[in-house]
Amino acid sequence: MDSPWYILVGAVSAVLLFGWWHDPINKIPTVGPSAPLLSYIGAYRFFRNARDMLQEGYVKYKDSTFKVALFDRWLVVVSGRTLVEELRRLPDDQVSFEKGAEESLKTQYTLGRETSEDPFHVEVIKEKLTRNLGNILPDVMDEIQHAFNEYIPAEGDGWVKVHAISTMADIVARASNRVFVGLPYCRNSKYLKLATNFTIDVMKGGVILNLTPSFLRSFVARHFVPTTRTNMLTSEIITPLIEERRRLQQEHGINWIDKPNDMLMWLMDEAEGNDTRIRNLIKMLLGINFAAIHTSSNSVTHALFHLAAQPEYMQPLREEVETIIAKEGWTKAALMKMWKLDSFMKESQRFNGIVSTSLTRIALRDLQLSDGTLVPAGALITAAASPTHNDDEYYPNAAEFDPFRFSKLREDGEGTKHQYVATSVDYIAFGHGKHACPGRFFAANELKAMLAYVVLNYDVKFEREGVRPENKWIAMSIVPDPTAHVLFRKRQQ
Ligand code: HEM
Ligand SMILES: *[C@@H]1O[C@H](CO)[C@@H](O)[C@H](O)[C@H]1NC(C)=O
Ligand SMILES: *[C@@H]1O[C@H](CO)[C@@H](O)[C@H](O)[C@H]1NC(C)=O
Numbered sequence: 121m122d123s124p125w126y127i128l129v130g131a132v133s134a135v136l137l138f139g140w141w142h143d144p145i146n147k148i149p150t151v152g153p154s155a156p157l158l159s160y161i162g163a164y165r166f167f168r169n170a171r172d173m174l175q176e177g178y179v180k181y182k183d184s185t186f187k188v189a190l191f192d193r194w195l196v197v198v199s200g201r202t203l204v205e206e207l208r209r210l211p212d213d214q215v216s217f218e219k220g221a222e223e224s225l226k227t228q229y230t231l232g233r234e235t236s237e238d239p240f241h242v243e244v245i246k247e248k249l250t251r252n253l254g255n256i257l258p259d260v261m262d263e264i265q266h267a268f269n270e271y272i273p274a275e276g277d278g279w280v281k282v283h284a285i286s287t288m289a290d291i292v293a294r295a296s297n298r299v300f301v302g303l304p305y306c307r308n309s310k311y312l313k314l315a316t317n318f319t320i321d322v323m324k325g326g327v328i329l330n331l332t333p334s335f336l337r338s339f340v341a342r343h344f345v346p347t348t349r350t351n352m353l354t355s356e357i358i359t360p361l362i363e364e365r366r367r368l369q370q371e372h373g374i375n376w377i378d379k380p381n382d383m384l385m386w387l388m389d390e391a392e393g394n395d396t397r398i399r400n401l402i403k404m405l406l407g408i409n410f411a412a413i414h415t416s417s418n419s420v421t422h423a424l425f426h427l428a429a430q431p432e433y434m435q436p437l438r439e440e441v442e443t444i445i446a447k448e449g450w451t452k453a454a455l456m457k458m459w460k461l462d463s464f465m466k467e468s469q470r471f472n473g474i475v476s477t478s479l480t481r482i483a484l485r486d487l488q489l490s491d492g493t494l495v496p497a498g499a500l501i502t503a504a505a506s507p508t509h510n511d512d513e514y515y516p517n518a519a520e521f522d523p524f525r526f527s528k529l530r531e532d533g534e535g536t537k538h539q540y541v542a543t544s545v546d547y548i549a550f551g552h553g554k555h556a557c558p559g560r561f562f563a564a565n566e567l568k569a570m571l572a573y574v575v576l577n578y579d580v581k582f583e584r585e586g587v588r589p590e591n592k593w594i595a596m597s598i599v600p601d602p603t604a605h606v607l608f609r610k611r612q613q
Contacts, residue, residue, distance in 0.1 A: 144486075144496045145194055148187045151177040162189035167595050170476050171506065178507035184491040191331050193223070196495055197477065199504040201545040206490060207479050207503055208545075208553030215481035215501065217555045223482060223500050224596075225326035229341035232351075234400040235407040240390050245408075245558040248386040249299070253565055254452040255381065256299050260566055261450050263298035263306065264573050267291040274578060274610040281583075284424060284606045285599070288570075289316055289417040295566055296412050300383040300405065301358065311357045314350050315409040321347045322410055327595070347406075355402045362388065362401060383408065412559055415474055420567045421600040422591075423468040426521060427571075428580040428606045429588035433523055436460055437575045452565065461568050463527035466540040469549045471521050476506040477596050478548040479555075505548050506598070514546040540564045578608045 146154070151173045152162030166173050166188045174197065177186040183200030198207055207215075218236040221227050227236055235241065271287050274280060293316045297306035305311055325345035332340045342348075365388060368376060379385065387404060391397035427433055440460045448454035455461075480502040487495040495501055510518045515525070526538040536542060541564045543552040550557040557563075574580065582588070582604075589601035 144494050145187065145196070145499055148185055148194075148196060148493060148495075149181060151180075151186055151188050154187075154189075159189040159194075160191065163191045166190065166195075169593065170596055171593050174476055174504050175507050175510075178504050178511075185489060185493040185495070190500075192334075193500055195477075196493075196499050196501040197504050198489070198501065199507060203489060203491060204479070204503045204508070204545040204548065204552065207481070207501065208551075210481070210487070212554075214484055214487060216484055217481055219482035219484075220480040220500065220502075224330075224480060225322060226329035226337065226341075229329055229337060229345060230322040230325040230347050231407050231410065232347075232400075232403045235404050238397065238400070240397065241387060241404050241408055242558055244383070244386045244390050245562075249383065249559070250561045252381065253561060257450065257452050257455075257565060257569070259298050260295050261569055263295045264291065264566075264569055266307075267294040268573055268577070272578070272608050274608055277609060277612060279581075279607040279609045281605045282608050284604050285417065285421050285602050288421045288424065289413060291570065292417040292420065292566070293409070293413050295570070296409070296416065296562075299562070300408060300412075301361070302380050302382040302384070305358070305361060308357065311354065314354045314357075315406065316413055318347065318350050318354075318406050319410050319414040321345065321350055323414075323597075351402060351406065354406060358384075358402055358405065362398070366398075411557075412563070415557075415559075416563050416567055418474045418599060419465070419469055419563070420570055422472040422474075423465055423567075423571055424574065424580065424606060425588050425600055425604070426464075426468055426523065427574070428582050429586055431579070431581055433464070434575055434579070436524070437464065437571075441572045441576060450569070455565055455568050455572075458568060458572065459527040459530050460524055461572060462540045462564070463525060463530075463538070464523045465564065465567055465571065466526050466538070466547075467521065467523050469540070470509045470515065470525075470547065472591055472600070473506055473509060473549050473598050475596050476504075476593070476598055477502040478505040478551050479503045479553070503548055508546055508548065511546070540568075577611055579611055581607050583607060 150162070152165055153159055154162070170188075173188055177188065177197055178199050180186065181199065183202060185196060185198050185203070187194045187196045189195075198204065218239070222236060225231065227233070268291060271290055272280065272282055290312070293312050294306055297312065297315065300306070301311075325341065325347060328344055329337050329341060362384070365380070365385065368379075369388075372379075384401070384405065387401055388398070391401065437460055440458055444454050444457050448457070480500065483495050483497050483499045483501055485497045487501075489495060508514065512518045529538045537544065541550070541560050543550050543556045545552065550560045589604040592599045592601060
């Protein structure tokens with residue numbers, strides 16, 4: 121009976137319990153079980169059913185703070201306008217966006233440390249991509265048209281069955297990479313596959329590594345997370361392009377007349393010949409594809425599903441798009457005038473969203489929130505996005521998909537605050553504040569152009585007419601049914 125095991129187990133439990141008892145995070149109320157070990161059951165429940173747990177927490181603790189278990193830590197969730205505002209205002213020396221991403225996605229093993237240590241792409245997206253939207257839109261439109269013709273050819277009056285989520289990802293990847301790397305690389309199927317797969321690699325890697333105890337992570341990452349290989353294969357394709365451009369730059373200097381106007385070139389300019397930065401360009405390019413492709417394609421698929429389930433929304437959209445295009449052509453200004461289209465995308469993102477939480481950060485020091493909660497240093501903190509977006513207080517009849525909700529508000533004179541790209545304390549689908557998605561202006565243009573292309577050129581429906589397939593919740597992600605097909609045919613009238 122005097123087996124040393126008993127003593128060891130006893131001692132370890134005592135240490136664990138003592139630590140647990142004294143951890144200030146235990147003062148924050150929990151949704152799901154909170155005792156050590158039992159919290160794994162809560163973590164499993166959250167992985168499968170974040171929707172109900174976040175909703176439960178929101179209803180009980182709105183305007184204050186609760187926590188849910190993840191497999192390797194607690195997730196502290198704030199809700200209500202005051203606390204969301206507080207969270208978004210916390211400066212970078214108190215909370216870290218990069219560390220938050222690192223914890224959720226284990227970025228040091230998946231995306232690589234380099235992009236989070238020297239994130240110069242964020243400036244490039246803000247300063248170059250967003251400012252060039254008007255100039256690049258014709259290319260994006262051209263690529264959208266090419267890609268739709270290739271992936272969803274429609275002739276005569278027959279319906280074609282299209283696997284929605286992957287086809288939208290293919291089209292988004294093409295259109296986005298027209299701007300990221302230009303022709304002909306944006307049509308290089310091997311590169312596109314790598315860039316599109318990469319997101320899945322990272323997400324899978326994040327999930328696997330979050331389930332892996334930390335001491336095994338680098339082993340598991342080496343053997344079961346394919347991002348290193350993707351990096352290498354992408355490098356084989358893109359590095360010759362980078363070298364060619366460096367050569368031309370040296371040759372022509374400021375007199376380089378047909379210097380490309382794309383993301384890769386802007387990144388190279390920003391790198392200013394810094395060899396470390398140049399070496400990291402492939403990782404950065406993949407990182408940008410990671411941030412851009414599946415966010416955008418899931419978002420536009422959510423919208424497409426509403427359109428296919430309720431084709432009566434076609435007519436008002438067609439009228440709007442046709443009237444404006446007839447007057448202005450396909451310009452950025454024209455897209456800005458398409459309020460109904462803009463509202464459709466925004467409402468779809470409110471109603472579905474692509475992540476149920478937003479503004480995820482790591483506390484770098486103890487934080488005292490105005491509701492009295494003490495969030496200890498090292499805690500992962502986030503805002504309850506989905507429950508906020510489904511709150512009747514902010515969105516009357518929130519449970520109803522009302523595609524023209526926001527365009528009606530704009531007609532009532534409330535102006536730009538209801539635009540798709542506008543963020544606020546109760547619209548956090550793109551985040552809010554300093555780290556709000558810098559790519560959203562580009563995404564909004566691209567996705568509106570895609571949806572406009574669909575309504576002008578196709579009829580769409582589901583096989584089971586009128587039924588929108590259920591979204592799938594995987595941990596914090598909300599994915600349009602990944603098995604669903606949409607029927608497309610050439611527009612008949
Ligand atoms: C509909 C499409 C998109 C959605 C819903 C979306 C959503 C988001 C969200 C929620 C965040 C985090 C904000 C926060 O925590 O405060 C974010 C960050 C970011 N997004 Fe997007 N995004 C989209 C498209 C894009 C595109 C097309 C790009 C690139 C061209 C992009 C680049 C980024 C980057 C670089 C960050 C990190 C910002 C930082 O480090 O401060 N996103 N996005
Ligand atoms: C992309 O992913 C699919 C499925 O995971 C795989 O079959 C394919 O080989 C991958 N392609 C590339 C180029 O990595
Ligand atoms: C080059 O970039 C790296 C980070 O990517 C940075 O640490 C280094 O200081 C830079 N070198 C110069 C000369 O600016």
